Amino acid sequence: xxxxxxxxxxxxxxxxxxxxxxxxxxxxxxxxxxxxxxxxxxxxxxxxxxxxxxxxxxxxxxxxxxxxxxxxxxxxxxxxxxxxxxxxxxxxxxxxxxxxxxxxxxxxxxxxxxxxxxxxxxxxxxxxxxxxxxxxxxxxxxxxxxxxxxxxxxxxxxxxxxxxxxxxxxxxxxxxxxxxxxxxxxxxxxxxxxxxxxxxxxxxxxxxxxxxxxxxxxxxxxxxxxxxxxxxxxxxxxxxxxxxxxxxxxxxxxxxxxxxxxxxxxxxxxxxxxxxxxxxxxxxxxxxxxxxxxxxxxxxxxxxxxxxxxxxxxxxxxxxxxxxxxxxxxxxxxxxxxxxxxxxxxxxxxxxxxxxxxxxxxxxxxxxxxxxxxxxxxxxxxxxxxxxxxxxxxxxxxxxxxxxxxxxxxxxxxxxxxxxxxxxxxxxxxxxxxxxxxxxxxxxxxxxxxxxxxxxxxxxxxxxxxxxxxxxxxxxxxxxxxxxxxxxxxxxxxxxxxxxxxxxxxxxxxxxxxxxxxxxxxxxxxxxxxxxxxxxxxxxxxxxxxxxxxxxxxxxxxxxxxxxxxxxxxxxxxxxxxxxxxxxxxxxxxxxxxxxxxxxxxxxxxxxxxxxxxxxxxxxxxxxxxxxxxxxxxxxxxxxxxxxxxxxxxxxxxxxxxxxxxxxxxxxxxxxxxxxxxxxxxxxxxxxxxxxxxxxxxxxxxxxxxxxxxxxxxxxxxxxxxxxxxxxxxxxxxxxxxxxxxxxxxxxxxxx
Ligand code: BGC
Numbered sequence: 001x002x003x004x005x006x007x008x009x010x011x012x013x014x015x016x017x018x019x020x021x022x023x024x025x026x027x028x029x030x031x032x033x034x035x036x037x038x039x040x041x042x043x044x045x046x047x048x049x050x051x052x053x054x055x056x057x058x059x060x061x062x063x064x065x066x067x068x069x070x071x072x073x074x075x076x077x078x079x080x081x082x083x084x085x086x087x088x089x090x091x092x093x094x095x096x097x098x099x100x101x102x103x104x105x106x107x108x109x110x111x112x113x114x115x116x117x118x119x120x121x122x123x124x125x126x127x128x129x130x131x132x133x134x135x136x137x138x139x140x141x142x143x144x145x146x147x148x149x150x151x152x153x154x155x156x157x158x159x160x161x162x163x164x165x166x167x168x169x170x171x172x173x174x175x176x177x178x179x180x181x182x183x184x185x186x187x188x189x190x191x192x193x194x195x196x197x198x199x200x201x202x203x204x205x206x207x208x209x210x211x212x213x214x215x216x217x218x219x220x221x222x223x224x225x226x227x228x229x230x231x232x233x234x235x236x237x238x239x240x241x242x243x244x245x246x247x248x249x250x251x252x253x254x255x256x257x258x259x260x261x262x263x264x265x266x267x268x269x270x271x272x273x274x275x276x277x278x279x280x281x282x283x284x285x286x287x288x289x290x291x292x293x294x295x296x297x298x299x300x301x302x303x304x305x306x307x308x309x310x311x312x313x314x315x316x317x318x319x320x321x322x323x324x325x326x327x328x329x330x331x332x333x334x335x336x337x338x339x340x341x342x343x344x345x346x347x348x349x350x351x352x353x354x355x356x357x358x359x360x361x362x363x364x365x366x367x368x369x370x371x372x373x374x375x376x377x378x379x380x381x382x383x384x385x386x387x388x389x390x391x392x393x394x395x396x397x398x399x400x401x402x403x404x405x406x407x408x409x410x411x412x413x414x415x416x417x418x419x420x421x422x423x424x425x426x427x428x429x430x431x432x433x434x435x436x437x438x439x440x441x442x443x444x445x446x447x448x449x450x451x452x453x454x455x456x457x458x459x460x461x462x463x464x465x466x467x468x469x470x471x472x473x474x475x476x477x478x479x480x481x482x483x484x485x486x487x488x489x490x491x492x493x494x495x496x497x498x499x500x501x502x503x504x505x506x507x508x509x510x511x512x513x514x515x516x517x518x519x520x521x522x523x524x525x526x527x528x529x530x531x532x533x534x535x536x537x538x539x540x541x542x543x544x545x546x547x548x549x550x551x552x553x554x555x556x557x558x559x560x561x562x563x564x565x566x567x568x569x570x571x572x573x574x575x576x577x578x579x580x581x582x583x584x585x586x587x588x589x590x591x592x593x594x595x596x597x598x599x600x601x602x603x604x605x606x607x608x609x610x611x612x613x614x615x616x617x618x619x620x621x622x623x624x625x626x627x628x629x630x631x632x633x634x635x636x637x638x639x640x641x642x643x644x645x646x647x648x649x650x651x652x653x654x655x656x657x658x659x660x661x662x663x664x665x666x667x668x669x670x671x672x673x674x675x676x677x678x679x680x681x682x683x684x685x686x687x688x689x690x691x692x693x694x695x696x697x698x699x700x701x702x703x704x705x706x707x708x709x710x711x712x713x714x715x716x717x718x719x720x721x722x723x724x725x726x727x728x729x730x731x732x733x734x735x736x737x738x739x740x741x742x743x744x745x746x747x748x749x750x751x752x
Contacts, residue, residue, distance in 0.1 A: 004430040029598040030340040038330045040595045050326045051309045055283040056300040058088045071337045077401045079140020082129045084405035092442040100407040102353040103542030108521045109364035111158035111564035114671040115695045118360050119168045121174020124358045131179040134348035136336045139184045143171050146565045152194040156522020159564025160613030163690045166219035173224030180342030185220040185231035195490040201235040204606040221530035228690035229261040235266045248279025261328045272303040281325040291357040314741040321532050349407045361541035361548030366561035367632040371533040375555025381424045385469035387431040387462045388476040390519045395540045398480030400487020403440040412475050414548020427461040431503045435481035466510040476500045477519035485521040496573035508531035523567040560669035562631035569625045575608035575616040614740045615686040629739035635664030639744035642736050647750045649697040652712035658736050662698035667699045672706045680730040
């Protein structure tokens with residue numbers, strides 16, 4: 001039974017043999033409170049053992065203490081599936097044959113479901129896979145706010161709104177941890193771009209920090225109860241975030257009372273003194289002072305390794321910080337790999353997980369536009385032409401650390417062919433050449449995407465086939481290649497790459513029944529929006545991608561996704577206008593970095609403040625292509641009049657209700673969104689801010705009364721001077737609708 005006891009059989013046997021009536025020491029006694037067990041175990045460790053526990057011993061593990069039955073900690077990426085095992089000290093896959101996982105939809109897709117229950121299902125499912133693979137810590141979820149659509153890692157995060165990201169991250173974390181696997185929420189914080197991610201020093205005012213960039217992390221910690229968090233690569237206010245006094249000590253561990261482990265991002269530690277004193281607990285992935293990245297097994301050179309021990313031995317450091325770090329690590333272990341309650345439900349690539357991935361995927365797809373062309377008419381459709389590289393390209397491989405090795409990935413083309421078998425002939429034309437690579441750290445898609453035709457010929461071939469078809473479904477967008485939706489670099493352009501706009505325009509002329517499916521983790525420009533009758537926003541949906549997409553295109557599933565980010569018309573319309581804002585400027589700031597004490601730092605200023613995403617576009621009154629929260633259905637919904645009490649007393653809450661009716665002929669789901677607007681505020685505020693949402697499933701003709709609770713937190717702004725949240729007395733307007741721009745009903749009340 002208890003894993004810990006197995007590890008420590010020798011210890012117990014020793015106790016039994018010298019004592020006829022052994023009383024279990026606290027650290028072994030499941031009935032003792034965790035804190036007692038931690039203290040007992042801590043008191044038995046030597047300084048050398050403790051120091052060893054604070055840094056990695058391999059790419060993804062840090063050591064336990066075998067003589068006391070403390071197992072190693074094993075981390076895994078995250079956040080969309082369990083990463084393949086890599087070699088001990090290499091990034092390349094180890095070549096195991098038992099680690100091909102289920103790929104779940106990317107976190108942008110999860111956010112687009114606006115369904116908290118699905119976030120729980122996601123967390124639970126991926127937690128079961130992590131548990132099956134014997135992992136202690138899952139490196140995810142990510143909740144950095146989408147500040148620029150150029151950020152290469154937006155696909156791993158939960159959109160542009162702090163409220164939406166907060167609501168979705170909590171059940172994910174809880175679901176993972178139900179399985180005795182620690183979630184590691186990343187990347188804390190202000191890691192909103194990949195360009196210069198190691199050297200960007202963010203300057204942001206406190207109101208913006210607390211209102212926009214911290215809420216999802218706070219919710220993950222305080223409501224989700226996250227057991228670990230990952231410091232980000234960038235700097236904030238002149239200190240690297242893996243050892244940042246304000247971020248880690250003052251806010252995370254101080255204000256929020258975080259009792260878990262701060263894990264560095266891989267290679268995010270740069271200084272022993274700060275790593276000891278400024279909030280870091282566990283160091284991973286360092287590139288070791290003065291050595292090349294390729295130096296093998298240099299773990300003793302880590303910032304928290306030999307030089308930390310040396311510093312303790314020569315009196316530079318006391319042991320107080322060390323004990324705090326190890327206490328946190330042991331606490332995490334009693335919650336995970338030393339827990340007697342660790343779930344026995346460890347499942348991997350099972351039908352339930354594929355079903356979860358398919359359901360989340362289908363619920364995440366956003367129907368952006370539909371001039372009565374979707375769902376596909378299966379009575380009349382005989383020839384369906386699919387165009388585009390993304391219809392066939394495997395997307396689970398690539399993109400950086402979230403890259404996976406999967407047992408299967410159903411492509412959009414396969415999904416459609418499977419669903420339309422015996423109904424219509426489904427053929428494919430490439431249309432354009434995008435990214436033909438298919439390898440990541442030794443995992444290969446095995447696809448040959450080489451192409452000899454010219455761009456003109458590819459378009460001509462697609463157009464000729466389009467003219468002969470009942471429907472044309474273009475499936476393109478971005479991919480997981482460098483400078484696309486991928487770690488380590490940002491996108492170079494907001495528009496679609498590889499000349500796809502020209503392909504879409506040519507197809508629109510060739511066939512009026514064109515459906516454009518944009519697959520990406522980020523907003524893109526859609527200059528052809530008025531020429532195309534139907535547009536769907538698809539994301540990276542993992543193993544069951546093609547089935548989720550076919551479900552929605554055919555109407556087996558009525559679309560109910562809503563955009564978790566604004567689709568601006570052009571990049572220039574957005575809030576980032578200068579290099580100071582993005583990607584940062586050289587102001588002569590220098591810092592010590594991995595043994596080089598003169599590294600150029602780029603300073604970046606978040607001068608747009610709280611005006612991120614829809615908050616910016618609405619304040620500036622700039623029209624967008626598709627607003628935050630937008631998403632259509634194959635049915636229609638009617639909103640009745642919202643009702644709320646006339647007044648709310650300070651410190652209390654009120655309920656606001658709105659009847660919503662399915663007025664079409666198909667069952668479907670609507671995400672009813674509640675925005676707060678403060679017309680009388682004394683400080684500058686956004687036009688409206690999301691403060692509630694509910695997804696309701698309705699049969700044709702059915703009405704549901706959707707109820708929201710509004711409390712002072714929903715009305716508050718962060719007063720930086722007082723360092724507290726403030727809800728001013730006076731009138732507030734509650735606006736309820738189908739998107740941030742499609743408000744259907746509103747009601748006002750007074751805060752007294
Ligand atoms: C990424 C993290 C990831 C880690 C381990 C880093 O480069 O930023 O998100 O968890 O590598 O692969």
